Amino acid sequence: MLVGEGVFPIVMDAKGNAIAEVPATGWNLSGTVQGEGKLAGTPSLFIRLATCNLRCIWQMDDGSFCRCDTAYASFHPDDKKAWTVEEIVKVVKHNIGAMQHVVITGGEPLLQKKGVLALCKSIKEELNLHITIETNGTIFDQELTQFVDLFSISPKLSNSVPSAQKLKFYNEAETGSSRFHHEVRRNLNALQSYIDTAQDLQLKFVVAKQSDADEITKDYLKVLQRYNKNDIMLMPLGATQHEITKSNPIVLQMCLQNGWKYTPRIHIDIFGSKQGV
Template identity: 55%
Template sequence: MNQKISLANEGVFPIVKDKEGQVLPKAPATGITVAGTIQGEGKLAGIPSLFIRFSSCNLRCIWQLPDGTYSRCDTPYASFDANGIQQITVDDVLALVKHNLGPIRHIVITGGEPLLQKDALIELAARLKSELQLHLTIETNGSIFNAQVAQQIDLFSISPKLANSTPNPAKLAALGLSPSGPLKFHGERRLNLSALQAYIDVCRSADKAFQLKFVVGQAADEQEITSAYLNRLTGWAVSDIMLMPLGATQEELQQTTPMVLEMAIRNGWRFTPRVHIDLFGSKPGV
């Protein structure tokens, strides 16, 4: 079919060769001379991987940090400010992956929200599996479920958004934003229990892996995770619950990490660091 996909400006990353296999003139943002990086979060943290970043998202996350300042989505170029979009065919994505794989066997499909482009995603995931036999992780906010996509995925990294992520007048005013589009509807769309349960059910029936990865920035998030999510979902184990400190920079992470670490230990949940920020800082393409 060779459908077109809208990718964020990073596209397939980090890479050192173009779709024809020619060496790119500029080194990847990692500063490393080979293609690939590591998965920085969750159950597969530390695994060498290539990333494919889809453009556009149905949510607009703006969190409040403990000190009262605001932190919006750490990939705004795939949500808030979708500029530099690449329109690229599935064939070309496959070519970029093939020329940059080396020994890497893990692909992370991320966004934005990849499920917004479900038809192209279905084709891409199926061909990555059938032609290259790769392990596929999808990073999703869990608000959209598609059974055909789910058939192709090995690890579902689901990040349900807590109430702290919802835009409000104070947040919008501080960031100079207007309450339109997803900024207006974020609160209505962020929580979809039926979609989350469908992901869990698929994983339990087909021996696939999943993680519910909550971005935590306030003490009140602990009760919300339990009452709004875990008490209303079935089929999960404590080892599937991940807490990730809110923050796109080292300075922001210093505010939230001690609180989140204690919260994870208190509940028996898993703490996930953001290794890529530790290694490369807050920048795209790493």
């Protein structure tokens, strides 16, 4: 079940016919760049899956709230559509061009792990592309690790819990009680399984407050084992350039103080808060 553009940005359909609409990038070209993490700047096609089990809302250092920057895929995935694995692979094949990377994102892709497994297997066997999966790390699937080159895992800090106050601000209903308990949202067993079996990974923490450093260390890094410190990355909170500008000084200082890596958010730098880029 894909959402929004499904596979994007693209200029050809599953039959290899040109699409009339120009991609959201504004260019009559397929592809964009990976905006975050180790592969930031890498030309890629994206596949966006619908629904999420967490639906995050953060509070910034100044007290303001910031909702997930892909809320259309997590909070209200109304524009969702069922795609077959064959259809997705054909669209990727006709649009991949000189690119070598595909990013499967969400929402939370592992909620559809059987379909994602079949998709990754087909992409590897038919197109032999590099596959990144972006996940919150609450769900693990052993079989999937053999087909995924990079797991981009974003463990959620307690600041991301969608409290009643935050939901009221966005006129959202309180549904799915597990979303509101940080200990349920922090699946250390799943994270450790990724560390032990993934071909490559990054642990990418979204940061907004000075206190986040203590939580990252105490609740994650002192508990998890055998991870590579070079895989620990911090990303400034923000769905807009203005919000990221507010978060950036906190994140940069935290990286310097702890020896963690900083990751940019290239899509917002280039396109702003725009879907399908």
